Amino acid sequence: MTVYWVSIYQEIRDEQKMAAYAALAGPALTSAGGRVIARDLPEKVYEGGLNQRVVIIEFDSLEAATAAYDSPAYREALAALGNGVRREIRIIPGV
Numbered sequence: 001m002t003v004y005w006v007s008i009y010q011e012i013r014d015e016q017k018m019a020a021y022a023a024l025a026g027p028a029l030t031s032a033g034g035r036v037i038a039r040d041l042p043e044k045v046y047e048g049g050l051n052q053r054v055v056i057i058e059f060d061s062l063e064a065a066t067a068a069y070d071s072p073a074y075r076e077a078l079a080a081l082g083n084g085v086r087r088e089i090r091i092i093p094g095v
Contacts, residue, residue: 001061001062001093001094002058002059002060002061002093002094003058003059003061003062003064003065003091003092003093003094004037004056004057004058004059004091004092004093004094005029005034005055005056005057005058005059005065005068005069005089005090005091006054006055006056006089006090006091006092007054007055007056007057007087007088007089008052008053008054008087008088008089008090009052009053009054009055009085009086009087010050010052010085010086010087010088011085011086011087012053012084012085013083013084013085013086014082014083014084014085015084016084017080017081017082017083017084017085018081018084018085020080020081021077021078021080021081021084021085023080024073024074024076024077024080025074025077025078025081027073028068028071028073028074028076028077029057029068029074031073032059032064032067032068032071032073032074033059033060033064033068034057034058034059034064034065034068035057035058035059036055036056036057037056037057037058038054038055038056039053039054039055039056040053040054041053041054042054058094059091062091062093065091066091069089
């Protein structure tokens with residue numbers, strides 16, 4: 001079953017840490033089978049939504065998404081990010 005990794009950035013505290021993370025995380029996640037579907041600030045926000053950066057990555061399975069998160073390459077990206085952001089990550093099933 002296809003799943004979607006959804007990252008919601010409530011606060012970017014350090015742009016340099018965010019850039020270092022992005023440089024490592026992109027290749028780590030795509031090499032683990034992830035496909036970036038969308039990433040940016042919303043073009044439009046409705047019904048109390050917040051203007052926060054969102055990243056959506058598609059994986060072929062929950063196992064693939066979980067393995068990507070737990071991979072050494074992604075752990076390296078997380079170390080570079082440190083406390084540079086406040087965010088949440090959700091993995092949700094496709095329909």
